[in-house]
Amino acid sequence: EDQVTQSPEALRLQEGESSSLNCSYTVSGLRGLFWYRQDPGKGPEFLFTLYSAGEEKEKERLKATLTKKESFLHITAPKPEDSATYLCAVLLGSNYKLTFGKGTLLTVNP
Amino acid sequence: EAQVTQNPRYLITVTGKKLTVTCSQNMNHEYMSWYRQDPGLGLRQIYYSMNVEVTDKGDVPEGYKVSRKEKRNFPLILESPSPNQTSLYFCASSLGGWDTQYFGPGTRLTVL
Numbered sequence: 195e196d197q198v199t200q201s202p203e204a205l206r207l208q209e210g211e212s213s214s215l216n217c218s219y220t221v222s223g224l225r226g227l228f229w230y231r232q233d234p235g236k237g238p239e240f241l242f243t244l245y246s247a248g249e250e251k252e253k254e255r256l257k258a259t260l261t262k263k264e265s266f267l268h269i270t271a272p273k274p275e276d277s278a279t280y281l282c283a284v285l286l287g288s289n290y291k292l293t294f295g296k297g298t299l300l301t302v303n304p
Numbered sequence: 305e306a307q308v309t310q311n312p313r314y315l316i317t318v319t320g321k322k323l324t325v326t327c328s329q330n331m332n333h334e335y336m337s338w339y340r341q342d343p344g345l346g347l348r349q350i351y352y353s354m355n356v357e358v359t360d361k362g363d364v365p366e367g368y369k370v371s372r373k374e375k376r377n378f379p380l381i382l383e384s385p386s387p388n389q390t391s392l393y394f395c396a397s398s399l400g401g402w403d404t405q406y407f408g409p410g411t412r413l414t415v416l
Contacts, residue, residue, distance in 0.1 A: 235410075237308075237409055238405075240406070290360065291349055291352070294347040
């Protein structure tokens with residue numbers, strides 16, 4: 195069973211059409227949740243870290259929120275350059291292993 | 305320029321021929337990590353290191369070795385590569401903990 199699930203797997207939006215990506219986790223004891231952006235052929239690029247339920251972080255058109263069992267990445271009025279795969283990762287329990295979800299491929303059409 | 309470098313960027317090899325992928329960072333980061341990325345499986349942590357001489361297994365360590373003799377370098381060693389290790393490999397580093405990890409450009413490995 196996957197510990198970290200991202201949905202949807204793929205999302206196609208029109209420029210300016212706001213939406214949200216989801217990252218849910220099944221194991222208790224969250225110590226940190228991280229969002230990354232990955233462009234084709236490149237390494238992931240760090241976006242946000244969230245540590246506790248209720249926390250929010252913003253950067254340009256992106257806003258990340260965290261509840262007890264999931265996180266949302268809200269994209270407001272997206273532009274074509276926001277097209278990328280968005281990855282979330284969680285740090286759970288007492289170990290230091292980082293577990294990534296499979297990602298959401300976002301395509302924003304002009 | 306602050307960066308994580310990996311070499312080689314592309315490598316085609318044969319089963320059983322030992323290889324090393326180097327990783328170096330110039331940011332004086334404590335944490336370093338190796339990942340592999342495969343279609344449908346996402347990014348999976350192989351090994352990580354929290355400081356010099358301190359390493360631990362991630363989710364998929366079988367068939368890999370690492371060492372951390374210096375703070376800036378964290379090589380990934382495949383002693384006897386097999387075709388199922390064909391993948392895209394990323395090295396990453398962070399100052400402390402997993403906050404703000406910087407990833408390298410990736411190494412695409414093909415094992416025939």
